[in-house]
Amino acid sequence: MIKLVDLYKSFGDVHVLRGLNLEIEYGKTTSIIGRSGSGKSVLLKHIIGLLKPERGHVFIDDVDVTKLDEKEMNEIRKRFGMLFQGSALFDSMTVGENVAFPLREHSRLKESEIKQIVIERLRAVGLTGVEDKMPSEMSGGMKKRVGLARAIAMLPEIVLFDEPTTGLDPIMAEAINQLIVETQKNFNLTCIVISHDIHSIYTVSHKIAMLYDGVIVEYGTPDELRASTNPVTIQFLSGNIEGPITIV
Amino acid sequence: MNRADSFLDQLGKTVMRNIEEMGKIVMLFFSTVSWMVRPPLKIRDIFKQMEFVGVKSIFVVVLTGGFTGMVMALQGYHGFKMFSAEALVGSTVALGMTRELGPVLTSLMVTARAGSAMTAELGTMRVTEQIDALYVMAANPIKHLIVPRIIAGVLMVPILTIVADFVGILGGYFVGVEVLNINPGVFVKNIYKYVELDDIFNGLIKSAFFGLILSLIGCYKGFNTEGGAEGVGKAITEAVVLSSISILVSDYFLTAIMF
Numbered sequence: 001m002i003k004l005v006d007l008y009k010s011f012g013d014v015h016v017l018r019g020l021n022l023e024i025e026y027g028k029t030t031s032i033i034g035r036s037g038s039g040k041s042v043l044l045k046h047i048i049g050l051l052k053p054e055r056g057h058v059f060i061d062d063v064d065v066t067k068l069d070e071k072e073m074n075e076i077r078k079r080f081g082m083l084f085q086g087s088a089l090f091d092s093m094t095v096g097e098n099v100a101f102p103l104r105e106h107s108r109l110k111e112s113e114i115k116q117i118v119i120e121r122l123r124a125v126g127l128t129g130v131e132d133k134m135p136s137e138m139s140g141g142m143k144k145r146v147g148l149a150r151a152i153a154m155l156p157e158i159v160l161f162d163e164p165t166t167g168l169d170p171i172m173a174e175a176i177n178q179l180i181v182e183t184q185k186n187f188n189l190t191c192i193v194i195s196h197d198i199h200s201i202y203t204v205s206h207k208i209a210m211l212y213d214g215v216i217v218e219y220g221t222p223d224e225l226r227a228s229t230n231p232v233t234i235q236f237l238s239g240n241i242e243g244p245i246t247i248v
Numbered sequence: 249m250n251r252a253d254s255f256l257d258q259l260g261k262t263v264m265r266n267i268e269e270m271g272k273i274v275m276l277f278f279s280t281v282s283w284m285v286r287p288p289l290k291i292r293d294i295f296k297q298m299e300f301v302g303v304k305s306i307f308v309v310v311l312t313g314g315f316t317g318m319v320m321a322l323q324g325y326h327g328f329k330m331f332s333a334e335a336l337v338g339s340t341v342a343l344g345m346t347r348e349l350g351p352v353l354t355s356l357m358v359t360a361r362a363g364s365a366m367t368a369e370l371g372t373m374r375v376t377e378q379i380d381a382l383y384v385m386a387a388n389p390i391k392h393l394i395v396p397r398i399i400a401g402v403l404m405v406p407i408l409t410i411v412a413d414f415v416g417i418l419g420g421y422f423v424g425v426e427v428l429n430i431n432p433g434v435f436v437k438n439i440y441k442y443v444e445l446d447d448i449f450n451g452l453i454k455s456a457f458f459g460l461i462l463s464l465i466g467c468y469k470g471f472n473t474e475g476g477a478e479g480v481g482k483a484i485t486e487a488v489v490l491s492s493i494s495i496l497v498s499d500y501f502l503t504a505i506m507f
């Protein structure tokens with residue numbers, strides 16, 4: 001289980017997380033929703049140790065990762081894959097080298113096996129024959145999908161997706177949703193997904209957490225959220241301008 | 249607080265900030281060294297950087313070295329002619345190039361060309377989360393990004409300096425012998441007579457040190473970039489200014505120690 005306990009994080013006088021608690025089960029897909037700028041990406045970065053909280057703990061298997069040094073953290077990180085919101089592809093490497101990167105770093109696979117996996121993963125995200133292209137030659141949505149292929153290259157136990165379907169056309173978005181659902185099921189992965197796409201969220205999630213004002217205000221199954229009586233959740237899911245959440 | 253106090257306050261803060269930054273650069277150096285001795289080295293990345301820092305700088309270095317040698321011969325000739333010592337033009341050019349101008353000008357050119365590019369590249373990687381991506385994939389950015397660049401800097405700047413020295417002396421020869429009609433035999437003989445292997449060698453030690461400075465500062469500034477494209481621009485400016493100043497200042501002290 002991944003457990004976030006009483007997390008506090010601020011940048012200057014922007015208080016992003018204010019005592020956030022969340023328990024994420026293994027082998028399930030948990031989505032985090034919330035407004036733009038509410039701190040979803042920041043939350044994800046705390047799980048993988050890219051950011052350290054001012055206060056609070058992040059437990060992965062009862063290990064408090066906020067206390068680990070770089071070397072110990074790396075052992076934990078090997079169990080993770082992550083898709084960044086902006087893809088974060090290495091732009092000095094080809095698409096194929098990007099996807100192969102975690103395999104070359106941490107597996108003892110032969111070069112021919114790595115090539116095969118790269119082709120498979122790229123095909124899974126709907127890309128063929130792009131191995132030798134540079135990231136700068138690809139569209140935003142294509143980059144996102146390469147980032148996705150890289151995140152799942154090793155079939156890590158836990159995958160963090162920061163907006164996997166943003167910027168994709170509706171058909172491709174649906175294909176990626178199916179990919180997440182299937183990969184999660186087939187390999188019993190733990191997926192944590194950030195998304196603004198309500199439809200995607202209902203499709204992929206076992207659990208949904210609503211982040212608002214630096215804390216999780218609602219946490220439950222898709223059905224539970226649909227039946228929620230919390231005015232914040234109702235307003236967010238229906239996209240209503242009127243309600244407790246104000247635009248500015 | 250009165251004016252003098254706030255001035256001292258500011259001064260103190262600036263000094264502290266610079267000392268702190270220097271400490272961080274030194275610490276980056278040590279962690280780079282510790283990653284350098286831990287196999288496996290990224291041989292491919294090292295060669296890529298060596299090509300970028302070295303091979304692709306040859307043109308500017310040849311141009312700089314050549315014209316510097318030429319202008320030294322021209323200036324030296326007019327000076328030495330006053331007491332009929334034109335024969336010394338060759339050795340003056342050769343000594344000036346090998347001891348001082350070869351190392352310093354080469355390093356400054358490489359700072360402008362490659363040091364700035366290191367900052368730009370690492371800075372862009374920082375603001376587009378590529379460095380975070382390395383951390384997430386349990387790959388150490390110092391080993392992947394900084395070690396190859398520092399190795400390239402330390403190895404290639406001396407090699408480029410040899411090129412600059414050689415072309416500079418050639419340029420001096422061309423102006424001295426072909427344009428100003430100094431006796432070629434005398435020109436060359438005096439070079440052999442006055443330039444010692446130590447002059448060349450010490451110049452190369454200096455340039456290896458400058459190579460370290462410019463790649464270390466270039467990487468440090470890029471690695472610690474904050475705030476989007478504007479931040480990258482700012483980091484590049486700072487890296488070039490700091491590297492250039494550090495090269496010129498350390499040149500004085502290295503010279504004082506070595507010669």
Ligand SMILES: Nc1ncnc2c1ncn2[C@@H]1O[C@H](COP(=O)(O)OP(=O)(O)OP(=O)(O)O)[C@@H](O)[C@H]1O
Pocket residue numbers: 011014016034035036037038039040041042043085
């Ligand atoms: N490195 C940083 N330095 C300063 N402020 C930051 C940093 N990272 C995030 N923030 C701030 O933290 C807040 C939350 O940012 P975050 O990226 O987590 O939002 P988000 O919920 O992912 O939004 P979006 O849906 O638009 O991606 C924002 O106000 C942002 O300005």
Ligand SMILES: [Mg+2]
Pocket residue numbers: 040041042085162
């Ligand atoms: Mg985000």
